[in-house]
Amino acid sequence: MKKYLILLLSLMVCFSFILPAGAGELSGDKRALLEKINTSISEMNMDLSSTATGFSEYKLNELTGGALLMVPQLANMQGAKISFDYNLNAPAGQMGMQWKMNYQGKTYQGDLYLDGSRIIFTKDFLVMIKEISPATKIPDLNTMPQYLYVDQPEFAQMWSSPWLGSQINRILPLQNELLTFFLEAIPNNTISSNGSELKISINQQQFAACLAGIMEKVQKEPERFADLMAKYITTLDPNQSDDELRSEILAGLKEDNNKVTSADDIVKSMAEAGLEFRNLTYVVPRGKNGPGSFSLNMGIKNPTTSESLGEMDFKVDQVKNGDKVTGDMNMEISGVVKEQNIRFSLKLVGDYDQTKTNATSNTALTIRVDQGSMKMLNLGLDILSQAKVDKNVETSVPVLTPENSFNLEQLTNEEEETVQAKLLPGLEKSVHVVINGKPLHAEVKPVIKEGRTMVPLKNLAEALGCKLNMINDHELYLAKENNYVMLRLGEIKYTVNGKDKILDVPAFAKNGQILVPLRLIVEDLGYQVKAEGDVVYITGY
Structure with missing residues (x-):
């Protein structure tokens, strides 16, 4: 499986940027495609x-919903x-x-x-x-x-990333060699040409044939593939060892060396997983100027019922005229989570304009999440960006003393409490909680807020052996044998066994967890509480 993921990732990445090298074994259309994209890359100005x-x-036009x-x-x-x-x-x-x-x-x-x-x-x-x-x-x-x-x-x-500035020249030759390796393996009929354009068009069966061809080539030339992949990855991430990565790739390939995967096997595996690769199309002009496009459509469905569970549609259209490139982009993702009765959609649309020295783009993001009839999240975000090359740019980074x-x-590890008290007065103080002799394991550290010890409700319920229910993400029920507590997020009024009471500090959310006042909650459930310094002991039951 690791081998297949590496191959698929490499195939997708390498279609982004290409330089022609070692293309002697390629067909005329494949070689022309390499040369065409090489011309596009060589004309890019990475100074931006x-x-x-x-x-x-970034403007947040809409943010509503139950979430x-x-x-x-x-x-x-x-x-x-x-x-x-x-x-x-x-x-x-x-x-x-x-x-x-x-x-x-x-x-x-x-x-x-x-x-x-x-x-x-x-x-x-x-x-x-x-x-x-x-x-x-x-x-x-x-x-x-x-x-x-x-x-x-x-x-x-x-800052050493090859995608910043002229350093991209370090990765492009290696990427080209990888793409050449892949193009040698994929069927010639996936690439076509006419007088004005070069075109890649792949449906699900052709996609499976491409992967099968690449896998077969990798099995025949494991040393070459491992060497190319290791050099490519270590150039992206210099912290990795070229020799170790090469050995790891070869070991992974050796495990599957005698397994031959056909295009039909791949199609069957995709169907069992509910994956649909509907279409990929990539078009570039043969000349220096003209229109080009990229589109990808994929889906996912229930493999048993064939019911659609989601899809993704991505498309880019652009036109090159001299050193200027203009284009627009549209991506839509939608899906359902049947178990939670959730429907979601994401839409990203925008346009861009780039020359050798300037670039602008406008993008709009829309996200919708519904659970049944409840609208959980509606988000609308507009993004505008502009950039201009400036060889004499000054960052004015301050000299720190x-x-x-x-x-x-400095606020971490053993010295946290001391440093907080000395340098940053006003922060919440941390506290340790022990329940029946065992320290409370908390995903968010318990704190003292306005004189009350606040602890994560989920971890507290687990430690006490209580049942915890949440309704509409803000109404909380905690039960232990014949006692129960009901409280609402952000409200001081709460209920114990049907009787109304008042909290000094309401429950609040922190880092994805809901914190509640420890003493009141556990005493209402029948436990005893004793504090000694920064340790709170809970006993009972």
């Missing part, structure tokens, strides 16, 4: 992803707009951005920088969070320096 200035804007009840703050995001003015210097490993956000009639703005392995931002971002969500615990801003940052060595790898900056990673 190397040294450039640009602007991006927002879990995070009420998000309901107020409808109509919000955030924009970024950026200066990119990829060779230097730097990017400077000025962000601006319009929310509920008020404007917030600040600076954000990428510098090697660091992400640096000014405390204006926390000012915005504090005003938008007052309930969020934010450190005392008066005690904080001008800059906050995190330092992740893995992040620095982004102990006096003007603070590393947020």
